[in-house]
Amino acid sequence: MSSSKHDWHRPTFLDPASIENTDTRQGFIPATDIPPDEAEAVDETPETGIPEPKKQKSTWPARALTASLIALLSLAVGAELYRLLDWSFGLHTLLGTAVASLIIVCTGCGLWQLRRSLKGLRQLRHTRDLRTEAQRLSTRNSHGGAAHFLNRLEAHYRDHPQQDSIIQQIHQVDSSYNDAEVIRFLSSHALTKQDKLARACIRKHSLAAGTLVALSPWASFDMLLAGWRNLRMLREIMSIYGVAPGASAQIRLLKQVFHSIAFAGISDLALDAGSTFLGTGLTSGLSSRASQGLGAGLFTARTGLTAMELCRPLPFNVRRNSVMKRLAGELVTQLATGARTSGR
Amino acid sequence: MGLTGHLTSLISDAHKDRLQRVAERTFEQHLNLAVTGLSGSGKTVFITALVHHLLQLDQDNSLPLLEAAAEKRLLGCRPIDAPGTRPFPFKGNLAALSASEPHWPRSTRDLSQIRLAIRYRRSTSIKRLLGEWGTVYLNIIDYPGEWLLDLPMLQQDFLSWSQQQTNLLQASPRVEAAAQWLKANRAIDWHAPANLAQLNQLGLEFRDLLQSFREPPHALSMLQPGHLLLSEASSPEQDLLLFPLTAEVSNETGTPEGSALAEMTRRYRSYCERWVRPFYTEHFSRFDRQIILTDCLKTLNQGEACFDDMQLALNTILSSFHYGKNSLFRRLFSPRIDRVLFAATKADHVTANQHANLDRFLELMVHDARKEMRFESVQTRCMALASVRSTQAAQARKDGQLLSCLKGYRKETGEPVALFPGEIPTELPRAEDWHQDRFRFIDFAPRALPRSGLKPEHHIRLDQALEYLTGDLFR
Ligand SMILES: Nc1nc2c(ncn2[C@@H]2O[C@H](COP(=O)(O)OP(=O)(O)OP(=O)(O)O)[C@@H](O)[C@H]2O)c(=O)[nH]1
Ligand SMILES: [Mg+2]
Numbered sequence: 001m002s003s004s005k006h007d008w009h010r011p012t013f014l015d016p017a018s019i020e021n022t023d024t025r026q027g028f029i030p031a032t033d034i035p036p037d038e039a040e041a042v043d044e045t046p047e048t049g050i051p052e053p054k055k056q057k058s059t060w061p062a063r064a065l066t067a068s069l070i071a072l073l074s075l076a077v078g079a080e081l082y083r084l085l086d087w088s089f090g091l092h093t094l095l096g097t098a099v100a101s102l103i104i105v106c107t108g109c110g111l112w113q114l115r116r117s118l119k120g121l122r123q124l125r126h127t128r129d130l131r132t133e134a135q136r137l138s139t140r141n142s143h144g145g146a147a148h149f150l151n152r153l154e155a156h157y158r159d160h161p162q163q164d165s166i167i168q169q170i171h172q173v174d175s176s177y178n179d180a181e182v183i184r185f186l187s188s189h190a191l192t193k194q195d196k197l198a199r200a201c202i203r204k205h206s207l208a209a210g211t212l213v214a215l216s217p218w219a220s221f222d223m224l225l226a227g228w229r230n231l232r233m234l235r236e237i238m239s240i241y242g243v244a245p246g247a248s249a250q251i252r253l254l255k256q257v258f259h260s261i262a263f264a265g266i267s268d269l270a271l272d273a274g275s276t277f278l279g280t281g282l283t284s285g286l287s288s289r290a291s292q293g294l295g296a297g298l299f300t301a302r303t304g305l306t307a308m309e310l311c312r313p314l315p316f317n318v319r320r321n322s323v324m325k326r327l328a329g330e331l332v333t334q335l336a337t338g339a340r341t342s343g344r
Numbered sequence: 345m346g347l348t349g350h351l352t353s354l355i356s357d358a359h360k361d362r363l364q365r366v367a368e369r370t371f372e373q374h375l376n377l378a379v380t381g382l383s384g385s386g387k388t389v390f391i392t393a394l395v396h397h398l399l400q401l402d403q404d405n406s407l408p409l410l411e412a413a414a415e416k417r418l419l420g421c422r423p424i425d426a427p428g429t430r431p432f433p434f435k436g437n438l439a440a441l442s443a444s445e446p447h448w449p450r451s452t453r454d455l456s457q458i459r460l461a462i463r464y465r466r467s468t469s470i471k472r473l474l475g476e477w478g479t480v481y482l483n484i485i486d487y488p489g490e491w492l493l494d495l496p497m498l499q500q501d502f503l504s505w506s507q508q509q510t511n512l513l514q515a516s517p518r519v520e521a522a523a524q525w526l527k528a529n530r531a532i533d534w535h536a537p538a539n540l541a542q543l544n545q546l547g548l549e550f551r552d553l554l555q556s557f558r559e560p561p562h563a564l565s566m567l568q569p570g571h572l573l574l575s576e577a578s579s580p581e582q583d584l585l586l587f588p589l590t591a592e593v594s595n596e597t598g599t600p601e602g603s604a605l606a607e608m609t610r611r612y613r614s615y616c617e618r619w620v621r622p623f624y625t626e627h628f629s630r631f632d633r634q635i636i637l638t639d640c641l642k643t644l645n646q647g648e649a650c651f652d653d654m655q656l657a658l659n660t661i662l663s664s665f666h667y668g669k670n671s672l673f674r675r676l677f678s679p680r681i682d683r684v685l686f687a688a689t690k691a692d693h694v695t696a697n698q699h700a701n702l703d704r705f706l707e708l709m710v711h712d713a714r715k716e717m718r719f720e721s722v723q724t725r726c727m728a729l730a731s732v733r734s735t736q737a738a739q740a741r742k743d744g745q746l747l748s749c750l751k752g753y754r755k756e757t758g759e760p761v762a763l764f765p766g767e768i769p770t771e772l773p774r775a776e777d778w779h780q781d782r783f784r785f786i787d788f789a790p791r792a793l794p795r796s797g798l799k800p801e802h803h804i805r806l807d808q809a810l811e812y813l814t815g816d817l818f819r
Binding site for chain 1: 408409411414415468691692696697699700703733737740742747749751760761762763764765766767781782783784800801804805808
């Protein structure tokens with residue numbers, strides 16, 4: 001340890017004129033394209049994030065089966081289309097053109113949808129990577145590690161409709177913040193508008209789901225109604241946070257939501273429900289239909305909050321319980337009054 | 345809505361308003377915040393900056409990491425009269441800091457108090473049953489740091505205090521400067537009738553000694569009695585002229601009436617009763633939360649003796665506060681401090697990448713005190729902060745390397761400086777590590793604080809300190 005030479009830097013005075021100011025963002029690296037090393041970022045925090053659903057490694061016969069099926073199907077469809085065209089042109093040129101244009105419109109729309117959903121998928125993946133990075137940073141009190149993250153976040157929101165306010169907040173990050181503080185600042189300031197919208201959206205849909213289920217006369221319809229509401233809510237939340245709401249992205253998000261809800265475990269769910277019910281203390285007055293409605297509403301709220309968490313590139317530090325409690329209270333009053341008015 | 349709806353429907357409209365007000369008054373919260381720190385640690389600047397940011401709460405968003413402020417639940421803040429004590433000279437201090445040639449407020453000479461009412465919106469619907477809006481009353485006193493070291497004297501008597509002081513005076517670095525005075529002190533015959541002129545003369549010389557210890561080559565902190573140190577009159581009141589007895593005195597014969605020993609014992613008692621006890625009982629026995637400001641950079645600048653002395657002084661001071669968990673009953677009748685923030689002030693004197701090291705260094709410095717507190721299940725935390733940020737982050741290229749450094753204006757001359765002030769060690773330096781030119785933390789003149797339009801960049805972590813100390817009250 002006792003090295004003859006010291007291992008610290010000598011304090012030095014410098015010429016004030018020769019100095020560049022660092023801008024408010026901490027010593028920003030000018031935006032260069034650094035390939036984000038995604039795999040590394042993920043396995044540094046195995047315990048914080050929700051573990052990704054394990055991809056089932058498909059065996060080669062299965063893969064060969066899908067490939068050949070797809071090839072077969074597209075061949076069949078192609079041949080069928082060709083025959084259709086041939087037949088319609090043979091009948092009349094006008095009919096032929098009509099069919100041809102229909103086919104073109106169809107393929108165009110299909111391609112567009114495909115692109116959109118691919119974009120949505122890419123954005124979801126990117127969001128997840130950013131979130132893992134943010135979670136990693138939020139446990140550090142080192143300095144300067146967040147600069148790269150800020151660049152990526154800025155790029156992520158570059159074509160978002162409200163990019164100005166988000167990017168302005170990103171630029172507000174103070175130069176004295178350490179990495180954890182940067183994340184804390186951003187997660188409570190960068191997305192306030194979006195969070196507010198998303199929360200309103202969740203509230204609207206869970207109230208609607210609750211009421212629909214409570215009032216629907218067919219019990220078997222419940223699941224369908226709640227599911228339909230949930231899907232619409234997911235779409236809205238996705239577009240609020242700027243994720244293109246294509247079908248496949250929506251399905252991916254839904255999968256992630258269910259996965260994370262399942263991961264939270266039964267005990268957590270029970271605790272959640274228990275505390276929300278205790279908090280309101282008014283559930284005893286509800287009929288059994290109305291309590292089913294309450295259940296559906298709370299489920300929707302939970303799905304919504306989880307989706308919100310998954311669409312944000314920054315960790316979510318809203319007290320989930322208090323949101324749930326407030327919603328439960330509102331649901332109960334609404335269902336109670338709804339039951340009363342419909343009873344009369 | 346739920347429960348509130350049911351309740352309010354039971355009460356006629358006329359009473360509703362009054363009941364609401366009574367409820368608010370019953371549940372309103374008072375917080376006595378102890379701003380503790382030795383002289384020069386930055387108490388006055390901290391209070392001034394804190395009050396300024398709080399008063400501007402409704403207009404500026406300068407405290408982004410204060411949760412209630414981030415959620416836009418803080419309505420506003422205003423000062424209210426605190427009867428009895430001199431008001432804290434907030435306007436004067438702010439004028440000094442926001443002048444076109446800004447300067448730091450002068451060292452505090454007297455006790456003063458400020459009380460703020462902060463209005464906030466409760467965060468959850470359950471809590472809103474108490475009324476949507478709540479008020480937190482924040483009570484802060486400012487006082488000369490020297491007075492703090494008088495508090496432990498209340499728990500001692502003259503002889504035990506003398507014993508402790510003698511041990512200090514006979515050790516380095518004090519003994520070199522005090523040799524002459526010690527000799528004169530030992531020459532006193534404590535059992536002979538008191539020679540008042542001689543005692544007073546020694547008292548005056550002791551004051552000069554204390555004052556010289558406070559100044560830079562020594563820069564010591566453990567200086568008692570504080571009121572004597574601060575007195576400036578050429579012949580202060582006799583009871584102030586208190587100094588320790590450094591010779592061995594046998595106690596077998598008792599204390600003869602009218603002897604020097606009797607006189608000094610009387611002075612000690614009188615000193616405690618007149619100057620120290622009122623200060624203690626009126627203000628110091630009712631704190632709920634505490635922030636302890638320390639100037640770690642000064643110790644690094646001055647070396648090991650300064651460090652050891654400050655550590656000793658801090659530990660001595662902290663024995664005068666009551667720590668522990670508050671029950672509801674205790675909070676109403678004899679509160680204890682249940683949360684303590686140790687803060688390394690003047691964090692703007694080092695580059696931002698050294699803040700974590702500064703935290704760590706502070707942790708090392710207050711390690712023992714913290715352990716005691718944790719034993720009483722008191723929450724503690726260490727944090728580097730700057731109440732008024734007076735430097736700018738900058739970069740310089742030196743020997744081909746990019747060096748982060750600071751830009752500011754010198755406190756003494758006001759000329760612009762840029763420097764790399766050195767790195768803060770994360771381990772307690774060993775004796776041979778205290779190197780003459782390892783650290784160069786210079787004092788900066790303040791950057792003018794605007795009267796409105798405050799920004800987060802005008803402070804460092806003031807919002808987080810406030811969040812830690814008061815955040816739970818705004819839930
Ligand atoms: N750069 C910088 N310097 C500070 C800050 N706070 C205090 N200082 C310096 O510390 C000195 C003392 O600060 P005060 O607030 O007067 O200290 P105090 O604790 O009130 O001291 P006493 O009144 O003597 O007990 C100031 O004159 C400044 O030079 C800060 O936030 N930043
Ligand atoms: Mg002061």
